[in-house]
Amino acid sequence: MQSRLRVHGHPIQPMLVTFPFGLFVCATVFDLADVLGGPAILGLVGYWTVVAALVAAGLAVAAGMVDLWDAPGDATRRTAVTFNLVNAAVAVLFVFACLIRAGVPEHGATGGLVVVELLALLLGAVGVRLGGSLVRQFDQGRGEPTSFDGFGPPASSVASGFGRRRGG
Template sequence: MPTPAQRQAKQPVSSLLAGPYGHPWHPILVTVPIGAWVASLVFDVASHLTDDPGFLTRGSLWLIALGVIGALAAAAVGFLDLCVVPPGTRAFRVGLLHMALNLAVTGAYAANFLWRRAAQPPDRAVGAAMLALSVASIAALAVSGYLGGMLAYRYGVRVADEDTQADGYRREEKAPEPS
């Protein structure tokens, strides 16, 4: 039987803003920065493997920008999801750490974008220090993703309760075929 705190953490602050019960917006929005930043790292590495790295360097820059914009959108609705988790609980502490890591990663990528715009020649491979910042940022993002998974899959934050989940496993009775 779920506790009142568990029931509270499953309900949205606002269905319109945070997503309806059992279907929050945050998990779908996080795919934008994750995908953009992983792709930017692939472009960064690939820029060292070609004779004409300019298109990869420019592509990586704009993937970083897309990721920052997506991360801000994901952070806004993620914050709304955190608001329903009762303070003082382990789930809340994990949520705060998840949020702090994601904000730090977003800040690192915003700084990386500005640094590249100011210092990176657009026709050369991505600089080693910029590449290292991207690798460190992806590593921190992976840790944060683990914590986000813990919030959803271990603590059930914004996940439908077990009775609602059980509806998806009930066998439907087939209607008799007409003779």
């Protein structure tokens, strides 16, 4: 599957997906610490981290939709559609948690909301697995090395002189 949105030959959407997922994980950690008796500021930080993650998720979903536009109608397309739907479901669960907290003073978390966030992260783990599958399917058609074995020793003369003792 080729991506229309690329930077230096690499698709943008897999890069963008890491930001919301990482922010969702951080927000859940902050909220869990808030529920377990940490300072109230942790709930506020968790809330605003979810808001930032939702903005990043919107960008990732937009990039995913552009990539789906030209996707062939095969197993790769089905995996890509499922991947985007799972990521959208994770975002919807966090939107739900965010909207409930919007009216609470200091935007503090509750035990029930932390459970919803943990369930969303479990669903997000499915998305991570699907994303990995997409990357492998994408890399199969590229003909480029997909591991560090493809990187040989540097060929430049400057690098070849590195590490040699000079007489003197």
